[in-house]
Amino acid sequence: MQADRKARRGSKLRQIVNNPFLYVMAVPGLLFFLIFSYLPIYGITIAFKDYNFSKGITGSEWVGFKNFDYFFTSDDFWIVLRNTLGLNLLFIVFTTITAVLIALMFNEIRNKYFKRISQSLIFLPYFMSWIVVGMIVQSLFGGEEPMINAWLQGLGMEPVNWMFEAKLWPAILTVIRVWQGAGYLSIIFLAAITGIPEDMYEAARIDGASKLQIMLRITLPLLVPTIMIMTLLSVGKIFNGDFAMIYAIIGDNSLLYPTTDVIDTFVFRSMRQLHDFGMSSAVGLFQSVMGLLFVLGANWVTRRVSKESALF
Numbered sequence: 001m002q003a004d005r006k007a008r009r010g011s012k013l014r015q016i017v018n019n020p021f022l023y024v025m026a027v028p029g030l031l032f033f034l035i036f037s038y039l040p041i042y043g044i045t046i047a048f049k050d051y052n053f054s055k056g057i058t059g060s061e062w063v064g065f066k067n068f069d070y071f072f073t074s075d076d077f078w079i080v081l082r083n084t085l086g087l088n089l090l091f092i093v094f095t096t097i098t099a100v101l102i103a104l105m106f107n108e109i110r111n112k113y114f115k116r117i118s119q120s121l122i123f124l125p126y127f128m129s130w131i132v133v134g135m136i137v138q139s140l141f142g143g144e145e146p147m148i149n150a151w152l153q154g155l156g157m158e159p160v161n162w163m164f165e166a167k168l169w170p171a172i173l174t175v176i177r178v179w180q181g182a183g184y185l186s187i188i189f190l191a192a193i194t195g196i197p198e199d200m201y202e203a204a205r206i207d208g209a210s211k212l213q214i215m216l217r218i219t220l221p222l223l224v225p226t227i228m229i230m231t232l233l234s235v236g237k238i239f240n241g242d243f244a245m246i247y248a249i250i251g252d253n254s255l256l257y258p259t260t261d262v263i264d265t266f267v268f269r270s271m272r273q274l275h276d277f278g279m280s281s282a283v284g285l286f287q288s289v290m291g292l293l294f295v296l297g298a299n300w301v302t303r304r305v306s307k308e309s310a311l312f
Helices: 002-018 020-048 066-072 077-108 112-127 130-141 147-154 166-194 198-206 211-235 243-249 254-260 263-274 277-305
Strands: 049-052 060-062
Touching: 002 020, 020 049, 020 066, 020 277, 049 277, 066 263, 066 277, 077 112, 077 166, 077 211, 077 254, 077 263, 112 166, 130 147, 130 166, 130 243, 166 211, 166 243, 166 254, 198 211, 211 277, 243 263, 263 277
Parallel strands: none
Antiparallel strands: 049 060
16 A cells, blocks of 8 residues: 555656646646635634624634524525525526527537627626626616516506516526526537537438437537536535625615525625624525535436536
């Protein structure tokens, strides 16, 4: 065993000596994660302390799990948990499906100029600030005379009080998220499609397969591992509500809270009222731990179905 360990160490040292520039190039990335991801882990202790600015982290009083009580015993706990999981599930499912369809359509476009222009236009919403998106949504659905209502009346339909109908907003937010994120995700899927050997397509065409058959029998099955990996990465954030999106669009409209209030917006409002950093840290720790458990569980299920599609 010791001989094997020494041999492995010697092999690693030889790799470093033979490829010094590759390891030097990795240093900035390693420093970034060390400074911004690993060193701040010490701040997790705030979740178990009555944090006081003047005393600092080490001087603040240890209170155990008391910081978790406010969130878990709140009357809104199950509502915000349901909304967070439900909205994220809708976002993941519909964004992934739409992105796959877009990637498949782009793969069939042969005019390179039209393809580039289309990709740029569909990718553009990803770079838009949620503040700008929120202003657009407010102009469409808010105010005394929403623009959407003018369109509905033009079609002979009854106007809707959008800002009073909480049940409509999960669907509206899902459409907005798909519009904003599907273009970016489709680029990743399109890159995976371009990696499929052309010989497989040529063989299918020689056998007389149609474009639809090629898409269903070759492209989609070979795209499944990438879809599963991207889904697993998304599952890791399923307990994290998109604060920027929800707050920029919904704001402090309490009439919409029953279906749009997520963990992050709930904690933000609590912080404004209570200024309790320990409680917010406790909720953040809860989100991280549950996200990890969900990733491990989803990865275990994926390995049972297809080992090639699992993360580890």
